[in-house]
Amino acid sequence: MPFEVLVVDDSPLVRAFVRDVIEQESDVHVCAEARDGREALAALERQSADLIILDVEMPGMDGLETLGQLKKRGNTVPVVMLSGLTGQGAITTLRALDLGAVDFITKPGPTGELKNIASALRNVIKDLRLREDQSVAHDVPLSRDHRVRSPGTIAKCELLVIGASAGGPVAIRTILEQLPSTFPAPIVIVQHMPPVYTAAFARRLDEVCALNVREGHEGQRLEAGTAVLAPGGFHTHLQRSGPDIVLALEAAPARNFASPAIDPTFSDAARVVGPGVVGLLLTGMGSDGVQGLRAIREANGHTLAQDRGSSVVFGMNRRAIEQGLVDRTVSLKNVVEVLSAYFPYP
Template sequence: MATKVLVVDDSSFFRRRVSEIVNQDPDLEVVGVAVNGKEAIEMTEKLKPQVITMDIEMPVMDGITAVRHIMASNPTPILMFSSLTHDGAQATLDALDAGALDFLPKRFEDIASNKDDAIKLLQQRVKALGRRRLYKPIARANATTRPLTSHSTGKPTSSLTSLRSKTSGASEQPVNAASVSSIRASGKKYKALLIGTSTGGPVALQKILTSFPASYPHPILLIQHMPAAFTPAFASRLNSLCKIDVKEAQTGDTLKPGCAYLAPGGMQLMIEKAGALGRLKVIAGNADMNYKPSVDITFASASKAFGSDVMAVVLTGMGADGREGARMLKAAGATIWAQDEASCVVYGMPQAVTSAGISSHSIALDNMAEAIMKETARG
């Protein structure tokens, strides 16, 4: 049975183009279109789509407000379309904070250099989101994209809406999902924590990093598949929300405890041996690389720089980026964990390392921060 899709955009040309692409795939079907956020809310209630594609800037009601209302009343996987600008990045992050699960550039030439590849990627993203099933929040405060201020740190805290979700056909708690209590700290001393992710990653990273104390004893490297226009805004947002420091990585950065370094979009992040903790190098990398940044490349460089003194975590995302880099880390004696299936937006990257026998634990997102701190608490 085809996945039902609602297309929301105030441009008749874009509505028609997206609808044509979606309907080209026999596993997808556009069941309705809406010209603004208000219509999107009404049609979501009426048509019960399994996926919504949503524009951000629209008359009557913008996409972010519509996302907030839909996630409160009829939680549905939402794919945002955004411009690759600073304002577009900020708005997209607001939409993800409101409950959207994924985003793509609105210009198809920004999705992929090849038209056919762009079409295929859009169809893949919609189908991946269509496998999610979202349910109303277990407990809900007033929905808002404005971050609340923490009295203890002076920094804002996350305002993300907590929704129950699972993959169609997957159990709510897979049998291989490890609880925090079941994890015994290995006692290893680490030099760095590495986290790789893609689809669903911005929300997952925010949830994990906002739980870390300012005194977290290790540097953290973040590899998130994200356009170059978005990573400065994402790093700035994480820094405003977290007790630890977060910055976009730059060549020459010396790794420091309690600081997270976000790989720049469109580039590759490498680790070099230098001093006690190492130094970062940002390079353009090969033009034919599928991912910029690539989790595999950063993980591989960490295996050479740190050997076994690394903990690497693979979070939600499409594809298998991170598997080969994690394999190299595992061979060097590093610790590899993965997010569990039930809490992933897309169980692709974590499944790749889990199925290959590389990760030692599969952990739910809600438990990930506590489990990481339990394992890496020693400085």
């Protein structure tokens, strides 16, 4: 059976481009196109889809209203948003993720740059097709060399690093909202997001969390009770400055199709902190974070991964589990309890 995609965008040029990219993939087909949310909802009444590509800003029924209607109707089809690289676009897209969109792809302004979203579209389709296959599969078994170490047998840890991609914003918010302002270690978060979006996401988290949440900057000193979000467009490195750990930002090409990428931050955490670091790899597409988790493991740090059941996309965390790099899988329901064993707090 082909993988069916519904494309919703008011621009004929964007729809045609997305259709061309999609239909270059084997067994992937555009089942319908729509100019706004009303047409999209009508199309879904006539036929089913495996993926909805939905523009955020459209005349008539826009992306947010469409998502709300889909939610009311009990929609289970993954929705990926198309959004502009603007401050308002970032705020609206974060609201869309709260409403249930699994991921977003940024659209450049000039139409001549549409080719820049082709690789992102292909990656989305690849991982969501894998997700569909997993819906009938059993839980991924842990590798034979999987080891479980009890937090009670180790010294208190001094740094938590978190990596996420598709589905990450909701997962990160769910975790941070449950942590107290007295959390005894700094937290560094790498979420695949472009510039502007990371600043908006950090502000949004800071509003709803007891922890201080900030977008990272060059030379920033890590502090207990503060979560730092890696800024978009840079890879975030960690280094020692006396007793402190500080950030060093690298403006370099994307790694694993992402900037910020998870691997550089996780690898630095392994080198700088060693056994005192806990790495948590959350939901997401691709394989970013797998090598970083390997580095943490080789440094005798502690490795956690989100389980299949609570992941929007069981991609990079699945790969880490399959390669035997994970001490323990966690769900969004028990992850804070697990973290409290590594980072005891009142």
